[in-house]
Amino acid sequence: MPDVTRGGLGGDVAYYRAMATPKPPGPNDKAMAEPHTPWGDAINSVVNKVTSLTGYDSHRVTDPPNHGTDNPFYRDNAQHMPGWGNTFGLGALDPHGVPSGATAQDRATNYVGQDDPTGVWNGVRKRLVTNQQADIDALPKGPDGKPQGNISFGQVYGAHVDAYHDTQAAAHADGSNPTAANGFIDPGSFALAMYGAPLMEHLGINSGPITGASIDYFNDPTDTATSGWAKRMGLAGGEMAAGSTMMMNPLTAPAGLATMGLGAFGAAWNTGTAVKNGMLDEWGNAIGDTAGAVGNGIANGAKGLGKGLGNLTGLW
Amino acid sequence: MSRGRTVLTLLSALLGAILLPSACMKKPIADPGPLEWDPVPLPIPAGYDNVTVKTIRGTGAKDIWVLTSAHRSGDGGMRYGLAFHYDGVAWTPSDLPGRPTRSLIAIAPDDVWAVGAYGTVAHWDGHSWTTSKIDGIDYDLLEVVGWHDDLWIAVADSNLVHFDGSRWYSITPPALGGASVSSLFALTTGELLVPRNLEGQTPSLGRLAKGAWRVEPVGPGGIVHLAGSGPRDLWAVGAFNHSYHFDGFAWTRFPTSDSRVLGVFATSSTEAYLVGESGLVLAWNGSSWTRSSAGTSTRMWAVYAPPGAKPLIGGEAGLFRHR
Numbered sequence: 091m092p093d094v095t096r097g098g099l100g101g102d103v104a105y106y107r108a109m110a111t112p113k114p115p116g117p118n119d120k121a122m123a124e125p126h127t128p129w130g131d132a133i134n135s136v137v138n139k140v141t142s143l144t145g146y147d148s149h150r151v152t153d154p155p156n157h158g159t160d161n162p163f164y165r166d167n168a169q170h171m172p173g174w175g176n177t178f179g180l181g182a183l184d185p186h187g188v189p190s191g192a193t194a195q196d197r198a199t200n201y202v203g204q205d206d207p208t209g210v211w212n213g214v215r216k217r218l219v220t221n222q223q224a225d226i227d228a229l230p231k232g233p234d235g236k237p238q239g240n241i242s243f244g245q246v247y248g249a250h251v252d253a254y255h256d257t258q259a260a261a262h263a264d265g266s267n268p269t270a271a272n273g274f275i276d277p278g279s280f281a282l283a284m285y286g287a288p289l290m291e292h293l294g295i296n297s298g299p300i301t302g303a304s305i306d307y308f309n310d311p312t313d314t315a316t317s318g319w320a321k322r323m324g325l326a327g328g329e330m331a332a333g334s335t336m337m338m339n340p341l342t343a344p345a346g347l348a349t350m351g352l353g354a355f356g357a358a359w360n361t362g363t364a365v366k367n368g369m370l371d372e373w374g375n376a377i378g379d380t381a382g383a384v385g386n387g388i389a390n391g392a393k394g395l396g397k398g399l400g401n402l403t404g405l406w
Numbered sequence: 407m408s409r410g411r412t413v414l415t416l417l418s419a420l421l422g423a424i425l426l427p428s429a430c431m432k433k434p435i436a437d438p439g440p441l442e443w444d445p446v447p448l449p450i451p452a453g454y455d456n457v458t459v460k461t462i463r464g465t466g467a468k469d470i471w472v473l474t475s476a477h478r479s480g481d482g483g484m485r486y487g488l489a490f491h492y493d494g495v496a497w498t499p500s501d502l503p504g505r506p507t508r509s510l511i512a513i514a515p516d517d518v519w520a521v522g523a524y525g526t527v528a529h530w531d532g533h534s535w536t537t538s539k540i541d542g543i544d545y546d547l548l549e550v551v552g553w554h555d556d557l558w559i560a561v562a563d564s565n566l567v568h569f570d571g572s573r574w575y576s577i578t579p580p581a582l583g584g585a586s587v588s589s590l591f592a593l594t595t596g597e598l599l600v601p602r603n604l605e606g607q608t609p610s611l612g613r614l615a616k617g618a619w620r621v622e623p624v625g626p627g628g629i630v631h632l633a634g635s636g637p638r639d640l641w642a643v644g645a646f647n648h649s650y651h652f653d654g655f656a657w658t659r660f661p662t663s664d665s666r667v668l669g670v671f672a673t674s675s676t677e678a679y680l681v682g683e684s685g686l687v688l689a690w691n692g693s694s695w696t697r698s699s700a701g702t703s704t705r706m707w708a709v710y711a712p713p714g715a716k717p718l719i720g721g722e723a724g725l726f727r728h729r
Contacts, residue, residue, distance in 0.1 A: 260586030265628025
């Protein structure tokens, strides 16, 4: 926690101390260690190979312990994340106190955005830490002066929405990525990822590569509003298709209905977000460009035809 | 199942209809220019490959540092920090624990800093590297500039990280208006320059001199890199297509390239270089940017021109020296 004072070159100043590397283990590192089982590693090996075919990379962005300085923020602050030790408030269903709000974020930050020439991934990562640190700092303080309690699912979701928006606004303002406009995914899919990740880990599957791959593909902040929307509509379509299949069996029908509902909700929410982020303008520009290209083609064709006719007339 | 298939088919058709026109309108690749750069072989230690040059800096022709990010065999996609030092005779590699692979500044032969992943900083004292993690800075440090015991680091947000010789600070200067800062430039006169891009405003520079900030308008289009050889020879460069030169009196706009610019360095009012995506290399001759080539179409990240020696550029294809 930095020591914050006012002043110093005209702004608030937060002081930090440098620590020797590698960083000593955090308070929750053991509870949140990535599971490695033969079946889990086999699944992730396939995930990594498939992801590489799409031009992304779902390997861990950080290094093994002797070389690593990974992003420990979500592990070190797991006790302040929603669901810590009590997912959905249902303690009995919570496997060994898995800090669900932290696990998915920890895996996400360490498994996405490896190729980042425009700095957009880095900006999102940075703002997520800053936004959630501010929410944690605003929690009631205990007798020791440290924050007590948990931030909410809504705050974590809001931190993501703001991080995407603010990073893309900065990339537009400096011209480094004028087309980055893929807003953050719908809260239903986010909840599924956030609470699904620790459950996967309970089954012995490190959720990092799958979390990373799904964010790389379905929530790439460098995508345009249109391409992000199209990818997520494919996801929603898949969810609806899976749900309709499950509904054919009475035993799985309730889950099928829920899956279909999630797909429909995601489709509606993501369409709204994409429109808000300028998808229709992108379509207008694409149509305008196409019309312009077609118009130029017709004009050039007509010019050539006219020239040819003129030459023919000249021959006569 | 059939309903799902129908939905997917409709989506694919819609997606194709939207994306096809833009895919058909790709711009032709511009002439890369004459081949003017030769590869410089680096002594890559056994077990490392895919060495990407990220930054080149130094204090002179006999003290040059090349900061790279490299794969190590057997670790899949893992990347490691690897630095190479040139003493005027040979290149010597050194391992950089903790991936401080984003940026490097050489202040003196015994005072070199590298910064990078998740608040990692490394210091070279003339004999060895010491790596530290700044506690509480859990994000990447993008570009380091400054002077002895006075470092400034851009972090892709409205705050800057500062080192005063004993303490690390995070500071958010109100003068920058909340602009997100991804690059910085330090003049030898002790002034710090910061790009100030805000939506709806003309891009400007924030200038920190003698403890006070002032803001100077530059021109439209955004500023992502700064360079210069002195107060009367400054460059403010956009990501695509434009750059601004300051001659001590006014900013003048000059076209660059539609490939993304990733690095800039200037040695005088008649010599400067830009590098970037698709093997982009541009050289400034005092009146315009002209294309040059290292014979590669891969990404170029770094450029440095040591005083009295030939300039160096580098990127995914390695290190190159001007002919």
